[in-house]
Amino acid sequence: MSDSDTSGGLKSCEAIANTMIGHFVTRLEVEAARQGGLTAQDVRRLAEQFMGQEMARFQPTFRRSYDSCTALRESRQWESTRRRPFDRVLMKSFAHLFPARQGDDGGQGLLSRRVIPGFNMAVDKMIGPALYEQCQAKSQAILERHRTSSGTHDWAAVQADPETHALTNDVLVVVAHYFAHFERRRDWFLTLVNSHLGKVAATAPDVHWQLTEHGFAELMRALFADLRAALVSAPAVLRKRYGDHTVDTVEAFLRRLDQV
Structure with missing residues (x-):
């Protein structure tokens, strides 16, 4: 503050x-x-x-x-979270699901920004704190490569950086494995997020908002959108990098999401 x-x-x-x-x-x-x-x-x-x-x-x-x-x-807490580069990289993929806000991503309003603290906590638990911090450090290095002459960062370039895509995919394949038992893990995710929603004023329009099964599916579909596209455009590359079993697990997770 x-x-x-x-x-x-x-x-x-x-x-x-x-x-x-x-x-x-x-x-x-x-x-x-x-x-x-x-x-x-x-x-x-x-x-x-x-x-x-x-x-x-x-x-x-x-x-x-x-x-x-x-x-x-x-x-202020959420803005501080957004300054953690890997958090911002992940959230960028589903930011269009947030309500529109001047000077920020958003548009559809399906999700509330109150989801952010619980989402970050869930990612930390799914991939482990060591990998989570490694991702933050690697994202920070990518961020520094895209510093502009004015001292700010070109986030569009950060998002488009091939290393960002590779880093994100490395994390998402771990997340997909975590949802091998889909319903049980989905319920765990919903409980964790909804018990750690960001606080808002009593008069805020999203004061009673909760992440639902539908919202979970939309969030995950957006989060995995680039990886899903890569599975179509370059499946051999992904199978070489991660192995057949991992790619099959990701595809099974995406098929299960599409059934929600």
């Missing part, structure tokens, strides 16, 4: 605190004028009354502040 975001959050909390304290001081002044003075016991009694009466009135303000901070925090 940037300094400006942190400052904004602190100012919001400060404003709420100042308002509450100001109201309480006013109550004390009114009671002191009415009674001709206040004892410590009077102050404590008034404080308890104030908390009981005013907390309910300020609850909507607290909720709005909490929801705004939560949404901002989750947004």
Whole structure:
């Protein structure tokens, strides 16, 4: 989170605190004028009354502040995740299933961006943390090769890089093996993702969103789209690289997805 975001959050909390304290001081002044003075016991009694009466009135303000901070925090977490290059490479394949958002991928709206934390966790568990971190490191090296003169990165070139395709395929064949017992593994994936959805404000349109079996199938079809195309255009190359058994496993997984 940037300094400006942190400052904004602190100012919001400060404003709420100042308002509450100001109201309480006013109550004390009114009671002191009415009674001709206040004892410590009077102050404590008034404080308890104030908390009981005013907390309910300020609850909507607290909720709005909490929801705004939560949404901002989750947004920053997701943006941090997107900066992990391999995560972004994988998500790019199904980003068109997210709702449209200015300056970002998206369009169909079948999936919610809330899926991202659980998806990344599932990938980590399916391929193992060691391979996952190797993929991050290799993706970072690819990313650096496509740094522009302005210091940014050409993500289109990163996605089109043959090494990116090879790295992604290496991971997806492992994922396909993981779904050899399709229904059981699909249910595991759904449970994991839906129990680790990114948090959003209570008023967000996707606050009640859950990944369904249909959504899972669409996500996986998009994730495996390039590998599926390669199975058609260059099956011999893939069989030489991964072996017949692995390619057969991938094809069986794709056929099972098409039945959903």
